[in-house]
Amino acid sequence: MQVIKDSCIVEYPWSLLGEETPLGKGNAALSLARYRAEKATLLVRDSAAGRIGIVINCDTSLAEIADELEAISLVVFDCQLYTDGRVFSQVRLLRQQYGYPEDIMVIGDLLQDQLRSLERCGVNVFWPRDSIDLTRVLPALSEITVRYQSS
Numbered sequence: 577m578q579v580i581k582d583s584c585i586v587e588y589p590w591s592l593l594g595e596e597t598p599l600g601k602g603n604a605a606l607s608l609a610r611y612r613a614e615k616a617t618l619l620v621r622d623s624a625a626g627r628i629g630i631v632i633n634c635d636t637s638l639a640e641i642a643d644e645l646e647a648i649s650l651v652v653f654d655c656q657l658y659t660d661g662r663v664f665s666q667v668r669l670l671r672q673q674y675g676y677p678e679d680i681m682v683i684g685d686l687l688q689d690q691l692r693s694l695e696r697c698g699v700n701v702f703w704p705r706d707s708i709d710l711t712r713v714l715p716a717l718s719e720i721t722v723r724y725q726s727s
Contacts, residue, residue: 578710579681580691580702585710588701590650592631592683605629605652605681608636611644619647631683634662638669645676653699655684664697671698688716 579588590603595610603626611618611630618628629650632641645651651670653663663682670676681701682694691702691713704713 577703580710580714581679582700583695583714585714588703590629592652602626603629603649605631605650608632608641611648615644629679634660634666636666638666638674642674645674648678650679650681651676652681652683655682655686664693667694667697667699688713691716 577588577590577592578585580586581588590605592605593599593610595607599606599614606614606628608630611628621628627649628647629652630641630644630648631652631654633654633656641648653666655663667680667682670680679701680699681703682699683703684705686694686702686704686708694702702713704710
């Protein structure tokens with residue numbers, strides 16, 4: 577899948593798997609419910625088979641997943657509505673309070689105007705709705721140069 581990662585359009589080596597999609601080789605992001613249901617199997621999975629990430633909603637408590645962050649190589653926030661500003665706080669907490677060093681992806685209903693602010697909070701991978709042309713969205717990460725507050 578093509579995404580914006582670190583301000584570049586790249587082919588991203590991850591798959592977002594549904595609840596029933598078989599887990600094969602390669603990096604896979606699973607829902608939090610599926611991750612927890614299959615956790616015992618996932619934790620003993622050979623690292624050569626691929627890394628594991630989780631997909632959470634913006635209202636998921638980070639304290640609820642804090643103990644699992646060490647085993648997770650990607651956190652994906654699924655933004656159902658662009659008006660849900662909780663993702664900004666969640667990403668900031670994940671980076672600063674929990675010290676999460678891996679990729680943080682935001683998918684779903686994103687506005688071009690939000691990307692730079694999300695990046696400043698700690699998001700480094702963006703996957704907007706499928707209908708959005710990434711080449712048109714990419715300039716949003718550099719077009720806003722004035723900041724009213726520090727990061």
